[in-house]
Amino acid sequence: MLFHSFIFPFFFLLVYGLYLSMSRSRAAQNILLLIASYVFYGYWDWRFLSLLALSTTIDFFVGHWLHRSNSQRRRKLLLTLSVCSNLAILGTFKYFGFFADSFAHLLNLFGLQAGFVSLNIVLPIGISFYTFQSMSYTIDIYRGKLTPSRSFVNFALFVAFFPQLVAGPIERAANLLPQINSPRKITAAHLDTGSFLILWGYFKKVVVADNLAAISDQIFEGYSQFHGIDLVIGVLAFSVQIYADFSGYSDIARGLAKLMGFDLMVNFKLPYFAVSPSDFWLRWHVSLSTWLRDYLYIPLGGNRHGSTKIYRNLAITMLLGSLWHGAAWNFVLWGLYHGVILIVYRIWDERAALAGSRGRGPINVPILPRMLLMLILTLIGWVFFRCASLAQIYYVFANAGLTLSEQSLHFAYALAFFTLPLLVVQVCQHVTRDLLIVIKLPILPRVVVYTFILSWIFIFGVRESVEFIYFQF
């Protein structure tokens, strides 16, 4: 079930009505939400509920055993059990085919034939999200930062909470579990903010992302027919599409959760206004980047033990982070690329700092050129992300330019048309540093803005279901 599918509004209205009617009993609400979450996930494919249940059950019991155990060796073993079981699920369903095919290809290069059986494994949606979320729970218990949940139902709800189950944000137990364990008060602010997030999320998803998908898909899938400015427009269209698609879905998830009295973490903070790679990762898919920082980068050593180790840690983190996005070499290239620019910027920072930098280093460059440079670097990265092959990546870089075609004006107009409303709101959000600036408007302008958003959803919303990009993760 997708948020923008025909059935979802009816599903949510039913669940929400029941949820409100059970406001006196938090336990009953949690059971309802758990059942609803399993129905939501099972609607896509009921068979994969078993994986969700398996991951949940393992981590619930591991959490308790970890908390009770005093033996460091036993605690390490238990943590290993949790991490390995989650990664095994992830590895089997997401990466088996990739590594098997890559290994077979490698053997082929040496003239060896690999008799692998192709398993044609279906990728369960949301698997990368809920396994990471579940792992963070046991890791935090191991570190002594969290006590385990007493209630299996509550923990299962933490893992499977349907607004964020299939596409994040990847929540931390320290944030979400207390909300599940406590009575929720739905305030007017929750309803107000939640409604706005849902509306804005749908606008980004079905108006901006889905319409720009038509352009980017046409250009990337028929790339050899395009050159010059058309390829540049294709990259721009994809850049806006992936942001609007993912952040739109996150907004809808957070909005739905807010209507029920839950506060999920902000997952996007105007990433295209970033001034450096590290700034970008503070703004893009924040829940994943902070997860990688806390559970991968810092355990690897973080910023300790000298520059070489720092660069190594950055590269490993970005590489594994890229693999999280998908089991394909273009994602690996994208991750490595981001690792390289992170390292380059860090070297630049360090040298400027050591040189006592007036006039050197990125900090002294005005903000707008820094933003522009970072935007260009991000766009380059998206080429790796979107292209299906190395040949396509090469083609795009070799043929992108300023030459026009008959379709260039049409593409450019469509890109500008659907990006402009998003850009206007984002500039306002950036200038005020307030992602909720729209709800600060007086009533009449706000009514006008909401009417505009709804009208555009009705008129321009793409009706047939365009698959949410991040669902492949």
Next chain:
Amino acid sequence: MSVNLLSSFTSNSELGDEMASRGKKMVAIDLNTRLPREHVKGISPRGMSGILLGTGLMLVLTNSAARWYLEKHTPNLGYRLIQSKWKMLEDLQRPVDWLVLGDSSGNQGVIPEIFNETLGGTAVNLCTVGDFTALGDVWMLERYLARFGPPRGVVLVHVYDIWWRSATRSILAQAPLSSEELENLVPEATRGLRNKVLLIVDRHVPLYSQNVTLSNLVRFPWRSGPRFALDAHGFMTWIEALPHTVKRDYEQHLTHVRDEPLFQLSRDNRRALARIRALAEQHDFDVYIANGPLFEELYDNGEFGRYFEQVQDTLRAFAASSRRVHQVLRDPITFPVHQMAGVDHVIYPAAKLYTNALVAEIIAHRTSGR
């Protein structure tokens, strides 16, 4: 004093320690202070109500404005045609002798003036679009009969491939049909509560139901609407041949007869024809069912021919069921590509030929007493 960016992978203290080890003081600029946040603001129930009601009201006004505009100036050719023909019917001041009903093949294929000159009397072309099916003919005929009584004759001009179709809901929504009229014939598209609700949405919520038209209007306001010229008798003159369109249509029609080689008269058309027969017998007027003009290469295709024969057998059987119903132009009048704007749409010179042929067959039927 050195200034440095704070990395997302670096804590203040870690970087500070490193800088200190190199004998440098550090002023860290915490990027977090530049990041946007969500500053939640309280709102009163009254404020929320105001926003909800205000937005709802404004949305209704926007929809009403869109509806008003589309009723007057819709760029959608098919919808405009339906609206224009229904208006023409309602604006008739005097009865006519010949009522020409049917789909778009008749709309630009039948010239009423030729009826006037050859058969005498007056004629009006109220042909609309194929997706209305013969149900559209029935409703128009009933409206006419209610006001003026029976005409001398009714001519139904349809392309072969409307007979398997059901009337589409979006098309039905364009005609000013009463609920009684719909209940009398119950088109497939309006059966069931869901379809009834969607019909209401199609009629009254163009913001949703005519989103394609509106999106084109908003995105490309400078584009003129389709060339649309109806003369006083309802004939739409089309001057420009469209060979590319003809070829494209040709492929689509062939694909259809290959995919669905067995013809079946749709429920909507079956009910419509039965009603037309009943009206003709009740009011004593003749009905002439004619095949619309056709692209000659399509008609010459063997696979098409087999399908076409099945359609003709059905129409022949229907015509044989009543002395008031007659099949004319059983072998369609075909034209080459340079005289067509679609596989079943002719340009003006071909329309003259077609109408003359149609009239000649009607005359032949009337004089032979068939």
